[in-house]
Amino acid sequence: MSDFISDGCQDFGRALCVITGASKGFGRELAVQIAGLLKPKSVMLLVARSGKQLAELKDDLVASDGDKSQLVVHCIQADLGKKEGVEKTIRVAKETSAMDIDHLLLINNAASLGDVSRFAMSFTDREEVDAYLSLNVSSVLSLTAGVLQAFPWRHGLRRTVVNVSSLCALKPFPSWVLYCTGKAARDMMFRVLAEEEPDLRVLSYAPGPLDTDMQTQARCYSGDVKIRQSFSSMFAEGRLLTCQESGAKLMRLLLDDDFPSGAHVDFYEL
Amino acid sequence: MAVSKATDLGKALCIITGASKGFGRSLAKEISGLLQPESVLVLVARSGNKLSELQTELDSLVAGKHLVIRCVIADLGLREGVEQVMKSVRELTAVDIDHLLLFNNAASLGDVSRYAQSFENMEEVDSYLSFNVSSALCLTAGVLNAFPRRQGLRRFVVNISSLCAVKPFPSWVLYCTGKAARDMMFRVLAEEDPDLRVLSYAPGPLDTDMQLQARSSSADSNLRQIFTVLHSEGQLLTCEQSISKLLKVLLEDEFSSGAHIDYYDL
Numbered sequence A: 001m002s003d004f005i006s007d008g009c010q011d012f013g014r015a016l017c018v019i020t021g022a023s024k025g026f027g028r029e030l031a032v033q034i035a036g037l038l039k040p041k042s043v044m045l046l047v048a049r050s051g052k053q054l055a056e057l058k059d060d061l062v063a064s065d066g067d068k069s070q071l072v073v074h075c076i077q078a079d080l081g082k083k084e085g086v087e088k089t090i091r092v093a094k095e096t097s098a099m100d101i102d103h104l105l106l107i108n109n110a111a112s113l114g115d116v117s118r119f120a121m122s123f124t125d126r127e128e129v130d131a132y133l134s135l136n137v138s139s140v141l142s143l144t145a146g147v148l149q150a151f152p153w154r155h156g157l158r159r160t161v162v163n164v165s166s167l168c169a170l171k172p173f174p175s176w177v178l179y180c181t182g183k184a185a186r187d188m189m190f191r192v193l194a195e196e197e198p199d200l201r202v203l204s205y206a207p208g209p210l211d212t213d214m215q216t217q218a219r220c221y222s223g224d225v226k227i228r229q230s231f232s233s234m235f236a237e238g239r240l241l242t243c244q245e246s247g248a249k250l251m252r253l254l255l256d257d258d259f260p261s262g263a264h265v266d267f268y269e270l
Numbered sequence B: 001m002a003v004s005k006a007t008d009l010g011k012a013l014c015i016i017t018g019a020s021k022g023f024g025r026s027l028a029k030e031i032s033g034l035l036q037p038e039s040v041l042v043l044v045a046r047s048g049n050k051l052s053e054l055q056t057e058l059d060s061l062v063a064g065k066h067l068v069i070r071c072v073i074a075d076l077g078l079r080e081g082v083e084q085v086m087k088s089v090r091e092l093t094a095v096d097i098d099h100l101l102l103f104n105n106a107a108s109l110g111d112v113s114r115y116a117q118s119f120e121n122m123e124e125v126d127s128y129l130s131f132n133v134s135s136a137l138c139l140t141a142g143v144l145n146a147f148p149r150r151q152g153l154r155r156f157v158v159n160i161s162s163l164c165a166v167k168p169f170p171s172w173v174l175y176c177t178g179k180a181a182r183d184m185m186f187r188v189l190a191e192e193d194p195d196l197r198v199l200s201y202a203p204g205p206l207d208t209d210m211q212l213q214a215r216s217s218s219a220d221s222n223l224r225q226i227f228t229v230l231h232s233e234g235q236l237l238t239c240e241q242s243i244s245k246l247l248k249v250l251l252e253d254e255f256s257s258g259a260h261i262d263y264y265d266l
């Protein structure tokens, strides 16, 4: 770890960067910000179900890069709720010739809120719970494992794994049982990974309340009235964060690179 | 909270998953002494033989007390498993009880011989979480639906947790992830329903088959050694030791709902 402690980098080096859930919201914004911080000939793999939105993002990234850094962008249209989707993503990562990269950056951003209109007592349908955990927990472990295997430890390769987490990983929210359970599970999973692999840099980042589609769902549908109200007033009073400001803090954290591996860091702590 | 220190758990419906051996089996025996006549004990596990043996033992242990004992042979790792338990539970809704006690005890350690980096097979992770997380949520939801809030009914939901819910253990990624997930799930449940009494109890290192697996197969050599030493120096807890503390907590009934309480906290 000490190899990497704060030389206060200004960029991510020549990197292979994988971002899940890149088609919209926070993932899309991260793709844009990261692209601006990559050294020439870096590679980005953008993963989501919506191929069209990924293709648009790719065009944007390539256009704003001009030709100055020969950024390579691959879109991977895949459903991470399915085994095949995870396998496809791992396969593309393996096939990506990235011999000369000095940084592997994996951003586990894709997630779903689950049905927040109901309380825990109503979750009697096993398939529903299984499917939720499959996308939000299992796929994250399997993808992380597959990508790390594809790019094993070697001298001069820095490997960073980011878990986009939430306050819900630490604090129970009524009517959000699936979401809280999934985020708590992911935080712990990445803490174990950090314990096991001291050469990795593992970060769980809670981005704060972001003005995205997920927020719309939260304030419209939450079964718990108080939660619905508190999100509605945040929205009405303009207190939701933009993806841009939260993303910028994450970039700063990653560039400074002095968080303890495995830590849960919240936007508001910074 | 009415603090009249109870000396028993009333006339109860008590459901214990993973009752065929280890902690669950001992729990069934210890708790049977605290149930009033006409209480019902539902015992769930895959091993039918072991459950019937336990039933015979219980019958002689509580002879004359009129405990109703139901064994449900079910694999909670399968989707049908929870449904099988619910079928039995629904047949009991007419029973007149003043306590409902659900112990989510069944669990598996997962493959601890490998590190997180090796879990690229999503099916393996899915099936681990399905048993250790989903089945606990679905069973709890089902049971609470079958016994909704009513006056005079005290409802307890116990999650058998672990230190691993709060502390990462190298080479135990599935177990730690599952236990952290369960703790949070039950904290949400406690927030949502103030009428419920929800407890996550970490029982300490117990001398059971799960411990045997821990000390013989953990990939992390430090962990393996710690568990081996605990075993050889006789520092593992007996299930009875740990259960007596759990039952005391339940009888006193003063814990804050949703709390994670460790054997060593008490």
Ligand SMILES: NC(=O)c1ccc[n+]([C@@H]2O[C@H](COP(=O)([O-])OP(=O)(O)OC[C@H]3O[C@@H](n4cnc5c(N)ncnc54)[C@H](OP(=O)(O)O)[C@@H]3O)[C@@H](O)[C@H]2O)c1
Binding pocket: B017, B018, B019, B020, B021, B022, B023, B024, B025, B044, B045, B046, B047, B048, B050, B074, B075, B076, B077, B078, B081, B104, B105, B106, B107, B108, B131, B160, B161, B162, B163, B202, B203, B204, B205, B206, B207, B208, B209, B210, B211
């Ligand atoms: N042992 C420890 O040191 C320790 C420490 C902390 C926490 N815990 C927790 O304490 C609880 C009990 O553990 P233990 O040590 O008693 O474990 P154990 O001896 O391995 O017993 C596990 C029980 O779960 C049942 N079970 C396993 N898979 C099942 C399935 N698919 N469907 C239904 N039942 C199933 C088993 O019965 P069948 O095989 O007959 O199905 C058995 O009755 C667990 O939640 C464990 O995580 C244990």
